[in-house]
Amino acid sequence: MIKNPIPWPNGARCAVAFTWDVDADSAVHAARPDSADNHVATLSFMRYDPEIAVPRIIDLFRRYNIPLTFFVPGWTIENYPAAVDLMLKNSHEIAHHGYLHHDNNAMSRQQEMEVLWQGIEIITRVSGRRPLGYRTPMISSNGVSRHTIDLLIEQGFLYDTSLYGDDIPYVLHNDKGSVIEIPCIQGLGDWYHYMSWCDFGYSAAIKSPTHAADVFKAEFDAAWEYKGMWMCVWHPSVSGRLARCTAIEPLIKYMIEKGDVWFASMSEIALHVREVISSGTWRPRIDQVPYYASPAPDAAAKER
Numbered sequence: 558m559i560k561n562p563i564p565w566p567n568g569a570r571c572a573v574a575f576t577w578d579v580d581a582d583s584a585v586h587a588a589r590p591d592s593a594d595n596h597v598a599t600l601s602f603m604r605y606d607p608e609i610a611v612p613r614i615i616d617l618f619r620r621y622n623i624p625l626t627f628f629v630p631g632w633t634i635e636n637y638p639a640a641v642d643l644m645l646k647n648s649h650e651i652a653h654h655g656y657l658h659h660d661n662n663a664m665s666r667q668q669e670m671e672v673l674w675q676g677i678e679i680i681t682r683v684s685g686r687r688p689l690g691y692r693t694p695m696i697s698s699n700g701v702s703r704h705t706i707d708l709l710i711e712q713g714f715l716y717d718t719s720l721y722g723d724d725i726p727y728v729l730h731n732d733k734g735s736v737i738e739i740p741c742i743q744g745l746g747d748w749y750h751y752m753s754w755c756d757f758g759y760s761a762a763i764k765s766p767t768h769a770a771d772v773f774k775a776e777f778d779a780a781w782e783y784k785g786m787w788m789c790v791w792h793p794s795v796s797g798r799l800a801r802c803t804a805i806e807p808l809i810k811y812m813i814e815k816g817d818v819w820f821a822s823m824s825e826i827a828l829h830v831r832e833v834i835s836s837g838t839w840r841p842r843i844d845q846v847p848y849y850a851s852p853a854p855d856a857a858a859k860e861r
């Protein structure tokens with residue numbers, strides 16, 4: 558079903574990346590700029606991220622020697638240095654996730670650019686290396702503006718992982734250059750399975766971890782069958798809770814037992830994709846961006 562599979566290292570059938578968006582309470586401050594300090598329960602829910610879940614997750618994956626990728630807003634890095642130290646000490650990747658979890662669609666190009674610089678500067682300062690990858694903070698509600706990809710290309714990012722346009726990595730290209738897109742799959746986001754919190758406008762029914770793990774496993778089996786990749790978009794404050802975190806270990810074991818899997822960080826995957834492209838071993842699908850210079854004329858007329 559995948560017409561042009563990527564040749565993964567060592568003949569692996571499938572690349573697997575466990576990625577975590579560590580928002581902490583940055584998202585509360587962004588959503589409630591005038592009253593975040595008064596939303597104590599929501600703050601506590603999100604502070605579970607660095608205080609409880611990040612150490613737990615790092616312990617779990619250390620047992621299997623699997624690299625992780627953490628997308629962390631600059632504000633969170635500044636406010637929770639111990640969690641960030643733990644990520645770095647365990648050689649996990651830290652990638653860009655905005656500054657205060659702002660919505661790119663609500664910002665001007667200049668504001669987006671300033672936030673991008675802020676995150677680059679903070680990650681470079683704490684980790685000693687410039688971030689190679691980016692994921693929009695508002696991953697479950699668009700959050701990618703007409704400027705976002707252009708700015709990532711301008712700033713020389715290696716990869717983005719905010720879009721949904723393919724099953725495997727592809728290339729976003731414009732007149733300034735290109736960036737590798739590692740696309741998301743809705744079913745592999747934990748938000749859709751577990752999130753119910755009225756303060757953020759989510760009140761879905763919560764699934765059992767077994768049900769969610771069935772979806773994660775089905776996506777893995779399909780990726781393995783068709784030589785694709787599997788990348789989850791999980792949040793420590795959501796998937797790092799006891800029962801959900803417990804359900805991750807059988808999934809890891811299942812992947813290992815199935816075999817021919819390349820467990821990698823996102824930058825390792827993007828660097829490999831760049832290498833097979835530049836060596837001529839593999840030709841990517843290329844999306845020209847932006848898709849449109851303006852809204853479709855009919856739609857714009859109706860809106861007026």
Ligand SMILES: [Zn+2]
Pocket residue numbers: 578579580654658693694695696
């Ligand atoms: Zn986020």
